Amino acid sequence: MQVVKYMFQPHGDDRGQLVALEEFKDIPFQIKRVYYMYDTVSGVVRGKHAHKKLEQILVCIHGSCKIKLDNGSETKVVPLEKPYEGLYISNDMWREMYDFSPDAVLMVLASELYDESDYIRDYDEFLAMTRQKIEVGKQEK
Numbered sequence: 001m002q003v004v005k006y007m008f009q010p011h012g013d014d015r016g017q018l019v020a021l022e023e024f025k026d027i028p029f030q031i032k033r034v035y036y037m038y039d040t041v042s043g044v045v046r047g048k049h050a051h052k053k054l055e056q057i058l059v060c061i062h063g064s065c066k067i068k069l070d071n072g073s074e075t076k077v078v079p080l081e082k083p084y085e086g087l088y089i090s091n092d093m094w095r096e097m098y099d100f101s102p103d104a105v106l107m108v109l110a111s112e113l114y115d116e117s118d119y120i121r122d123y124d125e126f127l128a129m130t131r132q133k134i135e136v137g138k139q140e141k
């Protein structure tokens, strides 16, 4: 599995740091929604779903957390601990966010508006979907 991480350009000067994110320039899609989570309770695991269409970039702008990515055949854990790095998550990736530091603020830039019908929350359904994609890929070759 290829992990796609973006290293954003901090514009630092003697006052401190500033990171600017523009759609189609720093972010590979149109940004239709921004949300963030904070005050995450210790030991909690968030996410536990995939999406049908949504693409996202996760930036831990304060503190740290870990993201577990699962494409149905392989898993990878990606620590996020710098405010200038972003993790790209494609729609078809099962994701879990955990190990939040008490001060963590996880910001998410999303390619679509909020739509509950875009969520795949059942892991077996997710696995069936990934297997189906692999089969279609084989037939197309």
Ligand code: T46
Binding pocket: 033, 035, 037, 046, 047, 048, 056, 095, 097, 108, 114
């Ligand atoms: C994802 C991971 C990384 C809204 O009303 N609007 C929104 O845009 C979002 C994201 C959530 N909500 C409501 C729906 C729930 O009542 O906020 C509540 C918590 O959402 P959820 O349980 O889906 O949060 P996470 O942290 O499990 O997942 C979120 C995103 O939903 C999801 O798309 O990929 O972060």
